[in-house]
Amino acid sequence: MISGNGQAAMTASPTQVVKVEAPLELRGLSRAPEDTWDTQRRFVNLSDDDIAAMVATSEIMLRNAADFVVAAYDHLRHFPETASILGWEQEVDESHLEERRRFFAVWIARTIGIDLSHDFARYLYHAGRLHAGHGPRQIDVDDMFVTGTMSLILDAFGSWYREARLDAATATRALTGWNKYLLMQLQVMLDGARAARAIDEGNIAVTVNLYGRMRAIIGRQSMTIRMDQGDTVGDVLVKFFNYYPEARDEALDWEWVGKTEDATWLTDFERVYTPKKYWTVMLNGKDVRFQQGFNTPIQDGDVVGLFPPGR
Ligand code: HEM
Incomplete structure (x- = not known):
């Protein structure tokens, strides 16, 4: 079951427990x-x-x-x-x-x-x-x-x-x-x-760890991003992929999505990014899909990991 705020929850029936994933969507990335x-x-x-x-x-x-x-x-x-x-x-x-x-x-x-x-x-x-x-x-x-x-x-x-x-x-x-x-x-x-x-603005700090080809693309294994209290994993990723737009093709797919039901004009649409197949985003070692997806809140000192397939 997905609750109103996009949170993943366990759906229980008398015989089974089904783990439902929270949606992973990134909006608001700047133009590459x-x-x-x-x-x-x-x-x-x-x-x-x-x-x-x-x-x-x-x-x-x-x-x-x-x-x-x-x-x-x-x-x-x-x-x-x-x-x-x-x-x-x-x-x-x-x-x-x-x-x-x-x-x-x-x-x-x-x-x-x-x-x-x-x-x-x-x-x-x-x-x-x-x-x-x-x-x-x-x-x-x-x-x-x-x-x-x-x-x-x-x-x-x-x-x-x-x-x-x-x-x-x-x-x-x-x-x-x-x-x-x-x-x-x-x-x-x-x-x-x-x-x-934007990477240096905020009163808390989060570490982003990178693996696989991502390290070669951006030339580092990890980086510190300053964030604000109340920010989410999605906010961290927006700052990361705005700073490194060259990393988007490796980890993300995107499509045009209307901002409203009756979207007509070019400006009514936005690019919505999702992780490529088998890419995993972890917060402190736990897959965010089984938390609140990209809406999972972050705390000072948290570690976000971007894992390519096979890791
Ligand atoms: C039209 C204006 C400018 C252009 C096209 C320009 C171009 C560049 C480029 C291409 C680089 C990167 C070099 C690399 O490949 O590593 C760079 C770095 C740098 N530029 Fe500019 N620049 C401009 C204005 C300025 C001004 C006005 C200043 C200082 C007042 C400045 C100071 C620097 C410094 C200090 C770095 C290196 C920073 C570092 O290595 O820590 N630039 N600039």
Whole structure:
């Protein structure tokens, strides 16, 4: 029997006891980066004409890119707030500066090459997670400066075109394309940062343990997620799969489900995720299907395990 709140219960008859499983449904997961990427691209209509205009300026971009990497970090080290974020108020850590420039050079190379792949979307999402203090140096970069850097990049592109005496029509068309493309990037980076900040918000802590291929996909065996009192196993999984959208395909299936009986429009539907066949979610070693499913409440110090088939 499933009670009104979705709780599993034992149904007893004079002759048998049947264990009924609670439903396992995850709602409210954010868009995966590749979905945001494609949707934004369609929404802003980054067209073949835009891309052709951007490509037409490739030589100018290539000539200036290396100097720009240096100039960008000069700006960040001299602007007091960003110097402080980077820990460079007193003195610049040269090896860190060199590392940052190297990473930024990779980013600008992919950008000038107008990388529209899903891999790039995932890379940007990851950059967003790192910006939220989740990188090896645990530096938390205020979103405002990431947004501002995008403005400075567009500013730099415009000045390169002026210096190269590019005709106004080509320059305008190319800048229109860069503007669309860079803001697509910004959105994905900010989404990654938001998902990472959510991991650190809450007054209790839960450990999520991972097994099998999941470890290889996300590159770790366990993680700590901060939650609020009264949260459920489902809330933990939403934070986990928002932080690691790349793990969804491994463990979850999904389908569009109408939010109401008479759902008609696209916005009336939502993606509802369920564990793939034979995947098990345990809370402190007990299968949540035989508790209250994903509605099972969590406590400080609890351990959630995500088990693939065969374990
Ligand atoms: C358009 C703006 C920006 C872009 C495209 C960008 C790009 C990136 C990328 C791709 C990474 C990840 C590198 C990797 O693969 O490990 C990264 C990390 C990082 N970025 Fe940015 N970034 C931007 C703005 C900023 C700003 C404004 C700051 C500082 C004020 C900053 C500081 C950092 C730091 C410190 C890390 C590494 C964090 C760590 O390892 O702990 N970034 N950025």
